[in-house]
Amino acid sequence: MIYITEKAKQELSDLLEESVDWPGALLRLMDRGQGKLGLGIDIEKPGDVIVEYEGAKLLVIEPLLATSLNRITLDVDDAAGSAELVISEEVVTETAAEGAGDWVPVPSSSYHRN
Secondary structure (H helix, E strand, O other): OEEEEHHHHHHHHHHHHHHOOOOOEEEEEEEEEOOEEEEEEEEOOOOOEEEEEOOEEEEEEOHHHHHHOOOEEEEEEOOOOOOEEEEEOOOOOHHHHHHHOOEEEEOOOOEEEO
């Protein structure tokens, strides 16, 4: 399970709006190999896990990758003065996530599959 904070969703939304002018294109969370994840630009494919933000599709994740992610968090680190997306392996329980208010678990009710 991956947790995406609202702050990260806003940053992803800004990135998509500023960087992508291809109709129907979304951001894709990808396995870069050797335990590394990355973002790319792609179209939605059958079976993808879809992450939405403010009613719009934002991020797609291949189903096998989505189910293999184990309690990681996608967040924003803005300590250096500029926003940077970061992935950490923090253990966040669903109860703690719900109480925090800005944690969005994926997969969960915040996504859908096509």
